[in-house]
Amino acid sequence: MQPKYRKMLRGMAKRKKRGPREWAVYILRCGDRSLYTGITKDIEARLLKHRAGKGAAYTRTHLPVELVYRELGKTRSEALVCEARIKTMPKARKEALLRPPQAPDTISP
Numbered sequence: 433m434q435p436k437y438r439k440m441l442r443g444m445a446k447r448k449k450r451g452p453r454e455w456a457v458y459i460l461r462c463g464d465r466s467l468y469t470g471i472t473k474d475i476e477a478r479l480l481k482h483r484a485g486k487g488a489a490y491t492r493t494h495l496p497v498e499l500v501y502r503e504l505g506k507t508r509s510e511a512l513v514c515e516a517r518i519k520t521m522p523k524a525r526k527e528a529l530l531r532p533p534q535a536p537d538t539i540s541p
Contacts, residue, residue, distance in 0.1 A: 441513055456510035457518065459501035459530065462494035467526055469518045471511040500530050516525055
């Protein structure tokens, strides 16, 4: 993890104040198969902005985009920390995060 993110994460973890849990972290898959991570209060509205070319500069040049992951119910601080962690992951680990969990093998009697 990059030093600038470590310092930010440590500072945010020390804060005890909790705001409303209305933020979400999301990942988009872009037209070139790259991944974009962001935070928002309204995923549907943000996705529409990205698709219209009015979102982040990165997604404007990597259209089309599709929503592939979301985590709801976070405070703004929690969402920022989660976003920073995801952004520092290698792409293979992000791809693993997107896969649905495997069901355990069941044994019939």
